[in-house]
Amino acid sequence: MRTTDVVVIGGGIHGCSTALHLALRGLKAILVEKDYAGRHASGVNAGGVRQLARDLAEIPLSIASMNLWERIEELVGDDCDFESHGTVLVAENEEELASFRVRVDDMRLRGFTHEEMIDRAELKRLVPAVADHCPGGVVSRRDGAADPFRTTQAFRRRAIEKGAEVLEGVAVTGLSKIGANWRVETSAGTIEAPKVVNAAGAWADRIAAMLGEPVPLAVVAPMLMVTSRVPVFIQPVVILRGRKLSFKQLGNGTVVIGGGHLAMAYRDRNETVIDWDKLAISARTVWELFPAMRAATIVRAWAGIEAYMPDGIPVVGASSTSEGVYHQFGFSTHGFQLGPGTGAMMAELVATGSTNTPIDGLGIERFRG
Numbered sequence: 001m002r003t004t005d006v007v008v009i010g011g012g013i014h015g016c017s018t019a020l021h022l023a024l025r026g027l028k029a030i031l032v033e034k035d036y037a038g039r040h041a042s043g044v045n046a047g048g049v050r051q052l053a054r055d056l057a058e059i060p061l062s063i064a065s066m067n068l069w070e071r072i073e074e075l076v077g078d079d080c081d082f083e084s085h086g087t088v089l090v091a092e093n094e095e096e097l098a099s100f101r102v103r104v105d106d107m108r109l110r111g112f113t114h115e116e117m118i119d120r121a122e123l124k125r126l127v128p129a130v131a132d133h134c135p136g137g138v139v140s141r142r143d144g145a146a147d148p149f150r151t152t153q154a155f156r157r158r159a160i161e162k163g164a165e166v167l168e169g170v171a172v173t174g175l176s177k178i179g180a181n182w183r184v185e186t187s188a189g190t191i192e193a194p195k196v197v198n199a200a201g202a203w204a205d206r207i208a209a210m211l212g213e214p215v216p217l218a219v220v221a222p223m224l225m226v227t228s229r230v231p232v233f234i235q236p237v238v239i240l241r242g243r244k245l246s247f248k249q250l251g252n253g254t255v256v257i258g259g260g261h262l263a264m265a266y267r268d269r270n271e272t273v274i275d276w277d278k279l280a281i282s283a284r285t286v287w288e289l290f291p292a293m294r295a296a297t298i299v300r301a302w303a304g305i306e307a308y309m310p311d312g313i314p315v316v317g318a319s320s321t322s323e324g325v326y327h328q329f330g331f332s333t334h335g336f337q338l339g340p341g342t343g344a345m346m347a348e349l350v351a352t353g354s355t356n357t358p359i360d361g362l363g364i365e366r367f368r369g
Contacts, residue, residue: 002191004030004165006350007184009172009207010199011035012042013148013336014328016155016166017343018197018350020076023162025351030193031164032186034171034203035270038152041201042336044304046224046246046258047148048237049337051114052087052140055313057361058338059112064357065341066142075340077161078154083251084144085235088118088126090137090289092242100138114140129233129292145237145248148336155339172200175210182324195350196325202267202307204315204329208364211322215330215367216310221265221272221303222258222333225279227296229253234290245285255296257282260333263303272303308332313362316342318349320365326350327364 006022008015011033022029033039049069051062073079091097104115118126119136126139160166167188174185181192198207205217230253238247244259261278265271279301286293309315309330319325328346331338345357 002030002189004028004191004193006195006197007032007182007191007193008197008199009184010201010204010329011037011156011166011168012040012199012201013038013152013155013339014042014331014342015197015199016152016159017339018199018328018346019164019166020155020159020162021344021347022350023159023164025347027347027351029159029164030191031159031166032170032172032184032191033166033168036168037156037166038149041304041306042152042339043149044224044302045148045222045336046248046256047145047336048087048246048248049082049144049146050087050140050237050334051143051337052138053089053239053241054334056110057313060358061316061338061341061345063114064345065338068340068344069144069146069337070142072146072340076154076158078150080151080154081147082144083146084142085237086126086139086141087143087237087239088123088137088139089239089241090123090127090130090134092134092240094135096242097136104138114142116141126236127234127238129290130238131289131291134289139236143237172207175207177322194324197328197346197350198325199328201329202265202305204307204327208327211319211325213319213321213364215315215364217330218308218310219265219267220306220308220333221263222306223261223263223274223279223301223303224256224258225282225298225301227255227257227293228299230255230293230296233292240285243285245282247286247290254299255293257286265303265305267305270305272305274301274303306331306333314338315364316346316359316362317364320363320368
């Protein structure tokens with residue numbers, strides 16, 4: 001039997017960030033990860049550090065995270081290859097541009113100013129290679145991108161340096177309340193703690209079910225592909241809404257292409273199977289929007305296993321059935337940017353029982369019944 005202050009279940013960027021921030025608050029955390037840190041969504045995503053086009057319920061967490069991203073090296077001892085060249089949402093026609101303007105106007109009425117409308121001239125200045133028919137878009141100028149696996153490992157290392165313990169290759173097999181503590185049964189023995197954080201990603205619904213909190217979590221596998229090297233022609237991350245596309249060029253000239261097309265996911269086997277027909281749709285979109293890419297070739301493709309919630313936003317906050325348990329999962333293919341800030345918020349919530357970062361609308365109780 002081992003004891004600690006907090007057991008964190010899951011070793012993605014969210015679990016590692018929470019373990020670090022708990023340690024910074026003087027709490028001892030044991031993080032339990034069934035594979036290795038960053039094995040799934042956190043280590044293989046596109047690395048977008050994006051405030052742009054988020055659900056209103058996520059925006060406070062996203063803003064808090066952005067403040068940490070801008071001093072990421074101070075926080076984790078590694079710059080995580082973070083670069084801030086902005087994210088641009090491209091409108092492919094005037095109708096799309098008008099719909100973007102409605103959202104940006106609404107955001108400003110709510111006090112959020114990070115999304116900015118841009119016309120054709122500013123779009124061409126920011127993304128010179130974009131097709132001429134695009135009339136403008138939206139930019140979030142502080143946004144950027146980072147190396148996802150490197151970032152997750154940096155949070156893991158710094159958490160350990162500050163006193164957290166990370167158990168990899170260890171699966172959680174049971175969770176029950178024993179007096180004032182939670183007993184976490186694992187494949188490497190039993191751990192007891194008064195607090196537990198469920199950051200188990202695509203497996204988090206199984207932890208929630210142990211608490212009598214079933215959630216309609218879908219297991220998905222967003223696909224990505226990377227091209228051969230081409231001359232540098234773009235700095236911001238580019239996204240579309242009408243067609244599925246995210247697009248960024250790395251420092252070595254290769255281009256990472258994603259956007260939400262899904263592979264088949266088999267979470268019990270830790271496997272994904274690529275759907276090449278869907279990837280071809282993404283490749284065609286790139287061909288049409290960026291003529292400079294027409295000479296590039298696809299080098300490889302991959303997919304990570306992630307959790308997707310029906311409303312597309314995460315489950316963050318205290319359990320609705322079990323005192324001392326907190327949920328942090330279901331980031332629905334856009335959780336990477338939220339990792340630093342959500343970990344800080346969760347550590348505050350666990351340590352003090354409240355948080356200064358609004359998380360209204362993100363609780364697991366929204367799925368009750």
